[in-house]
Amino acid sequence: MGALLSILIYGRQCLNSFYAKLTSQGPQTRLLTFCFRNLFRRKIRTALCILGVVIAVTFVIAVGATTMRYTAVLQEMNVLFNGQAIVVSKDAIIIQAIPISGGMLPQNSTLEKIRSVQGVSEAIPVLFVTSAGPQPLAQPVPVNFTMGIPVEDWNLILGPTPLRQNGRFPTNDSVNEVVAGASIADQYSWTVGTEMQVNGYTLRVSGILDTKMALLNRCVIMPLSLAQNVYNYPQSVNIIAVKPVQNMAQQNLTETIKEKIDYVDALTETQRNDIIQPILEQVQTWTVGIEAVTFIISLILVMTVTVMNVSERRRDFATLDAMGAPMSYAFRIVIVETLLMGVLGGVIGIAFGSLTAIVLASLYTNIPLAMFFPSILEIVPPLYMLEIFAAVVSVCCGGGIIPAINAMRMRIAEVLRAEY
Amino acid sequence: MKIRTVNLTRLFRVGSSEIAAVKAVNLEINDPKLIAIMGPSGSGKSTLLNLIGLNDHPTSGEIFIDDADTSQLSNRARRKIRGTRMGFVFQTFNLFPTLNALENVELPMALINEPQEEQKHRAMKLLEMMGLAHRHNHRPKQLSMGEMQRVAIARALANKPEIIIADEPTGELDSKTAKDIISLLQDINKQQKTTVLVATHDERIIDAADLVYTLQDGKLKLQN
Numbered sequence A: 001m002g003a004l005l006s007i008l009i010y011g012r013q014c015l016n017s018f019y020a021k022l023t024s025q026g027p028q029t030r031l032l033t034f035c036f037r038n039l040f041r042r043k044i045r046t047a048l049c050i051l052g053v054v055i056a057v058t059f060v061i062a063v064g065a066t067t068m069r070y071t072a073v074l075q076e077m078n079v080l081f082n083g084q085a086i087v088v089s090k091d092a093i094i095i096q097a098i099p100i101s102g103g104m105l106p107q108n109s110t111l112e113k114i115r116s117v118q119g120v121s122e123a124i125p126v127l128f129v130t131s132a133g134p135q136p137l138a139q140p141v142p143v144n145f146t147m148g149i150p151v152e153d154w155n156l157i158l159g160p161t162p163l164r165q166n167g168r169f170p171t172n173d174s175v176n177e178v179v180a181g182a183s184i185a186d187q188y189s190w191t192v193g194t195e196m197q198v199n200g201y202t203l204r205v206s207g208i209l210d211t212k213m214a215l216l217n218r219c220v221i222m223p224l225s226l227a228q229n230v231y232n233y234p235q236s237v238n239i240i241a242v243k244p245v246q247n248m249a250q251q252n253l254t255e256t257i258k259e260k261i262d263y264v265d266a267l268t269e270t271q272r273n274d275i276i277q278p279i280l281e282q283v284q285t286w287t288v289g290i291e292a293v294t295f296i297i298s299l300i301l302v303m304t305v306t307v308m309n310v311s312e313r314r315r316d317f318a319t320l321d322a323m324g325a326p327m328s329y330a331f332r333i334v335i336v337e338t339l340l341m342g343v344l345g346g347v348i349g350i351a352f353g354s355l356t357a358i359v360l361a362s363l364y365t366n367i368p369l370a371m372f373f374p375s376i377l378e379i380v381p382p383l384y385m386l387e388i389f390a391a392v393v394s395v396c397c398g399g400g401i402i403p404a405i406n407a408m409r410m411r412i413a414e415v416l417r418a419e420y
Numbered sequence B: 001m002k003i004r005t006v007n008l009t010r011l012f013r014v015g016s017s018e019i020a021a022v023k024a025v026n027l028e029i030n031d032p033k034l035i036a037i038m039g040p041s042g043s044g045k046s047t048l049l050n051l052i053g054l055n056d057h058p059t060s061g062e063i064f065i066d067d068a069d070t071s072q073l074s075n076r077a078r079r080k081i082r083g084t085r086m087g088f089v090f091q092t093f094n095l096f097p098t099l100n101a102l103e104n105v106e107l108p109m110a111l112i113n114e115p116q117e118e119q120k121h122r123a124m125k126l127l128e129m130m131g132l133a134h135r136h137n138h139r140p141k142q143l144s145m146g147e148m149q150r151v152a153i154a155r156a157l158a159n160k161p162e163i164i165i166a167d168e169p170t171g172e173l174d175s176k177t178a179k180d181i182i183s184l185l186q187d188i189n190k191q192q193k194t195t196v197l198v199a200t201h202d203e204r205i206i207d208a209a210d211l212v213y214t215l216q217d218g219k220l221k222l223q224n
Helices: A002-023 A027-041 A043-076 A107-115 A151-158 A182-187 A224-230 A250-260 A269-312 A314-322 A327-365 A373-379 A382-408 A412-419 B045-052 B075-084 B101-111 B116-129 B145-157 B175-192 B204-208
Strands: A085-089 A093-095 A098-101 A120-129 A145-149 A177-180 A195-198 A201-208 A219-223 A239-244 A264-267 B003-014 B017-029 B034-038 B060-065 B086-089 B163-167 B195-200 B211-216 B219-223
Touching (some): A027 A327, A043 A269, A043 A382, A085 A250, A093 A269, A107 A120, A120 A151, A120 A224, A145 A151, A151 A239, A182 A201, A201 A224, A219 A224, A250 A264, A250 A269, A269 A314, A269 A327, A314 A412, A327 A382, B003 B045, B017 B045, B017 B219, B034 B045, B034 B175, B045 B163, B045 B195, B075 B086, B086 B145, B101 B116, B101 B145, B116 B145, B145 B163, B145 B175
Parallel strands (some): A177 A201, B034 B195, B034 B211, B086 B163
Antiparallel strands (some): A085 A239, A085 A264, A093 A098, A120 A145, A177 A219, A195 A201, B003 B060, B211 B219
16 A cells, blocks of 8 residues: 555656646746747647648658558559469459459369460469459449359468468368358458358358458358359359479460460560559559648748738847847747747648548548448558658648748847838 | 947838938947937837847848947847847737736746756845736736736846847837836836947936937937
């Protein structure tokens, strides 16, 4: 009891000392207090300026984070087929390795032809469907997927992807077993053993993938034959992943496949990246452009407000000069004031921006908002928040430079003369 | 502090013509006296005070402080003199509206990095001297005009200056408060041996001043 009391007393002393330090009138604290009060003297103007910065930061964070998220997902789409060429129907439209529309390939005949090409080590048929789950969802952007892969080839596509506790991958004997991504499983409250009806088939969840990959998180993976039955694509696939033998260049292999089979297109990993790269670069350029314009508008806003603040306080700055204050003092006052606006606007803007980013993600994907909260730092990475915070604080300080130089040059003789 | 001006002139360009606000002024201040500079509005009183207070540069002529030519001083040195050896009192008080009375008086000390405890102690003492200790926590807008001017005088005294330069210190005050302020400036001069240089057109200061100068069209004359 005595020890607890001592701890409480010590804690209170620490708090008091911290508060005393915080409110003490040391040179830096005095400047900070002075600037805070100056800003609060013009409450509405300061609030409107901060609101402007908040809106700008919210917009930048929301646009930036959303773009980053989709860029990351697009880049991830190639990861499953690392080191493999892919063969798709000639009229297929693909993003990275994933066909989003276009024709199907007859499974057996195409596989046979590919396997006969010299240099092919493995050829794995995959059926990729942009749908999953028990009920059809409106998907403005496809977010739920089904992959059908022959059971014996799962490790070639999924690699060493772990499963959540008690889960297991389907075996050759499985009739209706599937594994589901964690995100889709959490959304529909699936656990190991859950049964669901899809297109008249009863599917049983045998495992839940434990991975950070966005694509796999939203995927239901099942044996190829089961996927073909459920989605009514008998003996058809839309991707064939081709693994070359050692020392065989993917480029040579794809050229040969295209020569031999006239209804397919074959793409190496580099070619797939090359298709998406210009789009990603354009998206990146537009995002940077939007951010730059937004920050320039913020800079003009902060500069306008600060010019007004400084011109209204000409006498104060001139009095400081008459009192022998160093020239840098007036400069520091103005810069600290803009810095405070930047810090406040930045912090509130980042909070609102992060919230907006997950609301947007939820709206576009139809995934409940609550599911995004735990992964908010994945959607808006802390480093990105820090970057934007540094940028907005710099922009606000930048907006204060010209008014600060004006404040620094104010002389009492001139100010008094101007007043008369 | 010895101040001497030699042929001090300050011209202002207005449009295409030049106006001499101060014309060849020769003034010598040696002992701590209460000196009044009288003259109507626009006669150049404030300009002369700004020149002597090193807030402005003369067009021609020199200002010597302790026999050193101030035209040779760097801006930093001029600031140092203003901050440590001079105190300024303005007609419109020029208090910082976001600081309370105590903080306003502490500010000149903070600018020369006086220890924090010393700032507070001396500022409180000065406010006590002005009869405003009980108002130390009040902001300028919560004070009367007379109280504001007394805070401004306390602020001017903060760094123990050798000269107080007061530009129309009673200009905004009613007659009773003006009388109090004049008497306060007189006390400061007598008790603290501080030179007080006052620009005014308040006739009451004539009785209190040791020396009275008149400034007419930029020319300074000693009045008997």
